[in-house]
Structures are given as C-alpha cells and as structure tokens.
Amino acid sequence: MAVRQNKYSVFGLVIESELALPELLPGAGEADVRIVCGKVPAALAKPAVRTPWYEVATGQYLLKVDGIACYHVADGSVITIEPHPAAQTEDIRVFLFSSVFAALLQQREYLVLHGSAVVIAGKGVVLAGHSGSGKTAIALALYDRDCHFITDEFCAISKQNGKKVVYPGLPELHVWQDTLDKENREVSAYQPIRRGLKKYAVPIDDRFCAEAVELSNIVLLTHHKRDKVDWRLIEGGAKFEILLHNSYQPDVAKTMADKARQFQLYTAVATTNISQLTFNEQPYKAGEIANFLLKEVDR
Structure with a gap:
C-alpha cells in the first residue's frame, strides 16, 4: 500500500513527508526535500566530524538520539528517519525541526x-x-x-x-x-x-x-x-x-x-x-x- 505523502512549506522549501508535521504550513508544487521513514547508516564512511551523537561528511549528516530516532540527511534533498519503537512522534519532530533541518539547510548552502x-x-x-x-x-x-x-x-x-x-x-x-x-x-x-x-x-x-x-x-x-x-x-x-x-x-x-x-x-x-x-x-x-x-x- 502506498505511503501517504504530506506536503509542507518551511524555510522557502516544499517538503514532501511520510511523517505528519502538523506544526508546518501546507505546501504545494514540486518537492525540494523528501522525508522518509526507513533504515539509516550505522555510521558514515570517512566522516570529517565524528562525535557520540552525530557525524558529518561531505553531503551527509547523521544524528543519533537515544530512545527517539536516528536521522540521516543526504545532499540537502532527502531526510531519512529511523524512529525508536517506543518514541513519541512529537519528540521525533523536535529534533527534526532543530538540528536536522539546520543541517539540511547548511547542505543547501544557506x-x-x-x-x-x-x-x-x-x-x-x-x-x-x-x-x-x-x-x-x-x-x-x-x-x-x-x-x-x-x-x-x-x-x-x-x-x-x-x-x-x-x-x-x-x-x-x-x-x-x-x-x-x-x-x-x-x-x-x-x-x-x-x-x-x-x-x-x-x-x-x-x-x-x-x-x-x-x-x-x-x-x-x-x-x-x-x-x-x-x-x-x-x-x-x-x-x-x-x-x-x-x-x-x-x-x-x-x-x-x-x-x-x-x-x-x-x-x-x-x-x-x-x-x-x-x-x-x-x-x-x-x-x-x-x-x-x-x-x-x-x-
């Protein structure tokens, strides 16, 4: 069965998301960014920055939040979220709207x-x-x-x-x-x-x-x-x-x-x-x- 796609507008971008994001305004038109739920890499290959919580490589950002989710941002266009089974959706959105969106924008050279x-x-x-x-x-x-x-x-x-x-x-x-x-x-x-x-x-x-x-x-x-x-x-x-x-x-x-x-x-x-x-x-x-x-x- 097809996954429902929701469109939103934020930071001048049209976001197409499998995850409902009720805090955002509705969007229309061709998507600039896709948010999907799925598996993310356990680690990045040859990261320029590696900490216990996040890793950064050219065109990639990986964030791990214990008990909430792992997030992977690729090339300023795709965000993959792997939620923790017990995580609340509002908690997942908090980190998406802060560190993850900021990394996405930085990949897009804002x-x-x-x-x-x-x-x-x-x-x-x-x-x-x-x-x-x-x-x-x-x-x-x-x-x-x-x-x-x-x-x-x-x-x-x-x-x-x-x-x-x-x-x-x-x-x-x-x-x-x-x-x-x-x-x-x-x-x-x-x-x-x-x-x-x-x-x-x-x-x-x-x-x-x-x-x-x-x-x-x-x-x-x-x-x-x-x-x-x-x-x-x-x-x-x-x-x-x-x-x-x-x-x-x-x-x-x-x-x-x-x-x-x-x-x-x-x-x-x-x-x-x-x-x-x-x-x-x-x-x-x-x-x-x-x-x-x-x-x-x-x-």
Whole structure:
C-alpha cells in the first residue's frame, strides 16, 4: 500500500513527508526535500566530524538520539528517519525541526545563524546570540508589540533575486516556562514541545511572515553587570567574527558548504547593519529591551 505523502512549506522549501508535521504550513508544487521513514547508516564512511551523537561528511549528516530516532540527511534533498519503537512522534519532530533541518539547510548552502527573527518597521531583523541571551523572550515581546514573526531558534539566510533574505521557519516560538511566567502568560494555555520539558510552543497565527523577508539588521545580544543598555554598531572584520561565532552547528556548516560560495555569502551578509546590544538581564525585562530595539532599528 502506498505511503501517504504530506506536503509542507518551511524555510522557502516544499517538503514532501511520510511523517505528519502538523506544526508546518501546507505546501504545494514540486518537492525540494523528501522525508522518509526507513533504515539509516550505522555510521558514515570517512566522516570529517565524528562525535557520540552525530557525524558529518561531505553531503551527509547523521544524528543519533537515544530512545527517539536516528536521522540521516543526504545532499540537502532527502531526510531519512529511523524512529525508536517506543518514541513519541512529537519528540521525533523536535529534533527534526532543530538540528536536522539546520543541517539540511547548511547542505543547501544557506547561512544558518543561532537566533530568532522578526520584522521591525518593515525590516527583517535577526536577534543573534548564544543560549540564554534572551533571543526568544525578546522576540516574543516584539511580537506582543505588533511585530511580525519570521523564525525562532535559528535563522536561514540566503540571496534571492540579488537581495539578502531570511526565510520563515515554524509559525511558533519555543519558550521556557520562566519566560512565560515573567510575561504573565498562563503556562496551561500552551503545549510542551516535549514531554517532561518545561519549554512550550507559543503559536503565531496572526502575524507570521509566510514569505522570505529582506534582511536589514543583525543584532547580537550580550549581557553585562552594569545598570545600563549599550548599543554599538559593529564595523569591518568584526562583522565576520560575529557571523562565524553565531553560526548554528559551526562544525557542520564548515564541512557542508562549498568554501568559495560560503565566503561569498558571508561577505554579502556582512554588508548588513550589525549591532551589539548589551544589557543587564536582572533589572531589564524583555519588554524593556524590545522597546529599546523598536526605537533603535526604526532610526
């Protein structure tokens, strides 16, 4: 019997999947990527990167998540998933939508940054930074201030018709319970992204950008202990450092991409306005930082 095929749209791609992916928007047209269920390799031949959890070779990515699934990504076009017999489907999707999709995009030579993205004053703005820097909390606060939402966790950037664009991801934010508590949101109104994990999916229904948005600004979020907010424009070679240091899965990206084309894309993205926003996370709430950003980006 034929396996049911579902079509979805995410990161500017049409996904044809044997696995139902209810978090994604419906897609139509010829598929760019196929997701199938089946056996994956036990290991990659001659990997450039090998860890206990994942392996990377030219055009291949293998991820093993105990008790959940093994995932194999090939040539930016096929994802094979071998689920663990006892795995919950929502757990399988969590890793698919994060590390696996990021590797797929890197195989397709997107620049993938660790960050969230929103639209401020008609401009595509990436909030970059490492875990705990406040990206998702500030993106949620900006959404509450009528900004349109593009993506959370990582941002896929490429050139489209000569312009740098950031592509829409899942129409939801993944928010830790402490952030929901600080923003006076009722946790019971949201579903956890995984059982037992206090991180919740906040759906974005009314202000989600379903199309790519031209990239205007990248804001690096960092912290300090002083009771002030610092805003600094980054110039010259420091822009490249920020892009490199905030690359999502950098060891994967280095192995996947054609070096010349990767340099061209980094060079193009480095012409974007890149700023560093430094604040003390104790006195300053996400809403106050969001208000600051609304003023600075709109100048």
